Amino acid sequence: xxxxxxxxxxxxxxxxxxxxxxxxxxxxxxxxxxxxxxxxxxxxxxxxxxxxxxxxxxxxxxxxxxxxxxxxxxxxxxxxxxxxxxxxxxxxxxxxxxxxxxxxxxxxxxxxxxxxxxxxxxxxxxxxxxxxxxxxxxxxxxxxxxxxxxxxxxxxxxxxxxxxxxxxxxxxxxxxxxxxxxxxxxxxxxxxxxxxxxxxxxxxxxxxxxxxxxxxxxxxxxxxxxxxxxxxxxxxxxxxxxxxxxxxxxxxxxxxxxxxxxxxxxxxxxxxxxxxxxxxxxxxxxxxxxxxxxxxxxxxxxxx
Numbered sequence: 001x002x003x004x005x006x007x008x009x010x011x012x013x014x015x016x017x018x019x020x021x022x023x024x025x026x027x028x029x030x031x032x033x034x035x036x037x038x039x040x041x042x043x044x045x046x047x048x049x050x051x052x053x054x055x056x057x058x059x060x061x062x063x064x065x066x067x068x069x070x071x072x073x074x075x076x077x078x079x080x081x082x083x084x085x086x087x088x089x090x091x092x093x094x095x096x097x098x099x100x101x102x103x104x105x106x107x108x109x110x111x112x113x114x115x116x117x118x119x120x121x122x123x124x125x126x127x128x129x130x131x132x133x134x135x136x137x138x139x140x141x142x143x144x145x146x147x148x149x150x151x152x153x154x155x156x157x158x159x160x161x162x163x164x165x166x167x168x169x170x171x172x173x174x175x176x177x178x179x180x181x182x183x184x185x186x187x188x189x190x191x192x193x194x195x196x197x198x199x200x201x202x203x204x205x206x207x208x209x210x211x212x213x214x215x216x217x218x219x220x221x222x223x224x225x226x227x228x229x230x231x232x233x234x235x236x237x238x239x240x241x242x243x244x245x246x247x248x249x250x251x252x253x254x255x256x257x258x259x260x261x262x263x264x265x266x267x268x269x270x271x272x273x274x275x276x277x278x279x280x281x282x283x284x285x286x287x288x289x290x291x292x293x294x295x296x297x298x299x300x301x302x303x304x
Contacts, residue, residue: 005071012076013051026078053252067291083118091127107135108185141289153277161240169193171247173211234270
């Protein structure tokens with residue numbers, strides 16, 4: 001008897017500021033980090049109080065499970081519940097096949113590639129058959145979910161500003177060497193932005209794209225940066241800006257600190273009022289997007 005399930009993967013986040021050093025050691029696979037980098041990350045977490053990524057991911061899984069009427073598990077790459085522990089629990093529960101979806105819709109070997117390896121662990125083989133979704137950045141319901149959040153925020157921003165507000169789409173940066181090695185991440189992130197923007201002809205010519213949250217541990221990371229883009233907009237006379245992240249599917253430190261604190265302060269110092277749409281979080285459309293993706297893959301598996 002087969003028992004299918006869905007496994008949702010995310011980056012993970014520590015529960016307390018004191019756990020940051022151990023968490024960062026997982027992120028960089030045990031490589032030593034400069035003390036000032038660890039201190040800065042601790043500072044950022046302290047300012048937002050707590051990153052809700054794990055709680056929101058669990059709630060997203062519940063919504064997807066309700067849509068599918070199937071078990072939906074959650075595994076984190078860098079913190080509890082670790083992917084390896086979730087995989088063992090799934091095996092103990094009798095799961096025979098899993099559709100695995102990384103809650104980062106864009107595929108990069110620095111992110112999704114690491115999640116895939118975490119599934120099979122040191123043995124190189126999962127205890128059940130696995131259908132790993134490599135990317136889903138153009139999934140229609142995902143685009144619709146982003147567009148829904150964007151529409152409400154952009155219309156409100158324009159009404160408050162009394163003018164058409166320019167838009168900045170963002171995605172998490174990755175090391176430049178990753179893209180130079182042939183990674184499709186940059187193309188996919190820009191395509192998601194283009195698909196969302198295409199839903200709103202009124203922003204044609206009034207939107208741009210930047211990479212956010214560049215790493216602090218050295219090396220060259222993809223740009224343009226949000227800061228340099230804000231500088232250009234300020235120089236062009238912009239007084240308002242709507243920043244729409246399209247690489248993140250829930251609130252966490254890159255949203256609650258990087259956008260809500262750091263970028264807002266940076267923009268304000270240059271005379272720009274920065275706003276952002278609500279994150280997807282518990283969006284019913286987003287849950288439907290994930291469920292539809294899983295449903296399609298499970299149907300294909302059943303037809304084999």
